[in-house]
Amino acid sequence: xxxxxxxxxxxxxxxxxxxxxxxxxxxxxxxxxxxxxxxxxxxxxxxxxxxxxxxxxxxxxxxxxxxxxxxxxxxxxxxxxxxxxxxxxxxxxxxxxxxxxxxxxxxxxxxxxxxxxxxxxxxxxxxxxxxxxxxxxxxxxxxxxxxxxxxxxxxxxxxxxxxxxxxxxxxxxxxxx
Numbered sequence: 077x078x079x080x081x082x083x084x085x086x087x088x089x090x091x092x093x094x095x096x097x098x099x100x101x102x103x104x105x106x107x108x109x110x111x112x113x114x115x116x117x118x119x120x121x122x123x124x125x126x127x128x129x130x131x132x133x134x135x136x137x138x139x140x141x142x143x144x145x146x147x148x149x150x151x152x153x154x155x156x157x158x159x160x161x162x163x164x165x166x167x168x169x170x171x172x173x174x175x176x177x178x179x180x181x182x183x184x185x186x187x188x189x190x191x192x193x194x195x196x197x198x199x200x201x202x203x204x205x206x207x208x209x210x211x212x213x214x215x216x217x218x219x220x221x222x223x224x225x226x227x228x229x230x231x232x233x234x235x236x237x238x239x240x241x242x243x244x245x246x247x248x249x250x251x252x253x
Contacts, residue, residue, distance in 0.1 A: 079116065079120055079126065080167070080170060080171065080174070081174075082116060082171075083113050083116060083117060083167060083168060083170065083171025083174070084171040084172075084174035084175045084178065085171075085175070086109045086110070086112050086113040086116070086171060087106075087109065087110070087113055087168070087171040087172045087174075087175040088109075088175045088178075088179065089105065089106040089109050090102060090106035090109060090110060090172070090175075091172060091175040091176050091179050092179055092186060092190070093105070093106065094176075095176075095179055095180070095183065095186060096186065096187070096190045110168075113168050113171055114164065114168055117163075117164045117167035117168050117171075118136070118160075118164050119136075120167060121135070121160055121163045121164055121167070122134065122135040122136040122160060123135075123136055123137075127163040127167075129159060129162075129163050130159060130160060130163055134150070135150055135152060135156070135160060136150065137150070185208050188207060188208070188211070189204065189207065189208065192207055192213075199213070203215075
């Protein structure tokens with residue numbers, strides 16, 4: 077249970093982007109979380125016997141070497157390797173599903189936090205706690221920020237690459253040309 081909860085936590089950033097920006101506009105920001113979730117799920121299946129399908133067997137050994145630690149697969153059939161991959165996928169997708177359910181349940185708080193993060197980029201733990209529990213927080217300059225005075229998500233979403241609208245307007249062809 078603890079490990080599957082960790083998978084959901086790791087997938088939370090990716091799911092939050094999907095819910096806020098749309099599935100087709102997610103960034104690569106969650107890549108390290110996805111990598112960590114995949115690594116955790118692999119260990120659950122191949123080292124800790126936490127897969128009913130694969131049983132309580134060890135399929136990989138963790139080795140500590142001179143240049144760091146690494147996993148070494150034991151010899152196995154292609155069929156077994158496919159089953160392991162399938163189990164890893166099920167676990168990671170289960171974490172994604174759990175994170176989605178939780179964030180959809182708290183969608184208003186997610187939007188409030190996303191708006192604050194887009195506006196300020198960084199928030200302290202205390203600011204997050206106050207924003208989520210009271211709907212507002214106070215900055216060091218004593219200004220009070222509430223959900224009402226934060227920009228709406230969508231207006232503040234940075235555009236990746238591309239040129240500014242001003243530059244595009246200057247290069248636009250007149251209609252009928």
